[in-house]
Amino acid sequence: MARGSGGWRIEVGDRQAMTLVLWLRDAAGMTPDLDPPIPPLEPPVAVVPELVSLVDAQATAQWTGLWLGLWEGRLEEWFTLEMLAPPRFELLNRSHKLRKLFAAGFPDAVAWANENRPAAGGATGRPAAVPGSVVKQLEGELGRRARDFELGITVLPVAGRVFWMLPDGGLVVSTSLLRDGRAFKALLYDVLASVV
Template sequence: MQRAGGGSWRIEMDDSQVMALVLWLRDAAGMTPDLDPAIPPLEPAVPVVPELAALADPHATAQWTGLWLGLWEGRLEEWFALRMLTPPGFELLDRSPELRGLVAAGYREASHWTSTHRPIGRGGSSGRALAMSKEPGAAVKQLEGELGRRANDFEFAIKVLPVAGRVFWLGPDGRLVVSETLMRDGRAFRALLHDVLSGVV
């Protein structure tokens, strides 16, 4: 997690291991849930695993969609979902038997993928993380200069997902969700932060 802050404001930027894990299961099982907004495939791309695809029936896909919506809408907190979505119990999926079978079959590989492809949390990314942490603070300073005053008191959250394309969404819980590709494009990321934060600064 990266934090930027001033006297009266704070921005937290983090990735979501559990969201990446759930998206890995979607991609590896070849599921095509009807999501609004549509979420692109992971990057790097995850090939379909035949053993998981065989478990991805309509019930598993519907249960996956329910799990994703809980994460997307902020009804499931990251720490809780991570703890309850682990072997051997997979307690979070007690009422989702088809999805539980799919998660049990793919959990080890999904866990490995997410630990090695985390946009912020993986090892060896300190230089990139340092660069990323400067962007939100720089956007606030620019807005303060344009407005001729200090920033208002606010808190803002940014989640980074390792998905394809330069894409972003404003989540229903008020956080900004961006793709890693967009976040790594300094100019585009700064422009986006300027536009989004102008309403709160």
């Protein structure tokens, strides 16, 4: 997290619920029609035949509804993780096909997500240092302090150096983009220029 002396705040973190849901998509070989399209996880997830056998059009539609709830910010992270947990998978009470898929894949999804969790702020300190330095650069260029703003940056372990703006104004970046200091700084400059 980066915080200014005024009222601005930038928080960099991951969303384990999104990673779990993407793991199930990849492991089950699902190909939902998403807008924007989300690349596969990185490192790649092997397709699990047991999970593939549980996928049909209804399970894919239910998965898409869950993903959109996460993507659009209608499902809070803490709530989703609690309500997707075994043994009841309460969030999926009305999505029976998806519930079966989660029950079969949940332990492996959690293990993968924990092992490959993006290092938001890791040992390099780059994610925490870069947002603050970009704000200072913009303050210097504008000749004033930054206005009050908040920016949430979600890091997803997906393939490629990609990013998206969320409907709620948040930013999603891939782990690869986060680790590319120059590209991440350039992206932040563009995003923050309109709010600082």
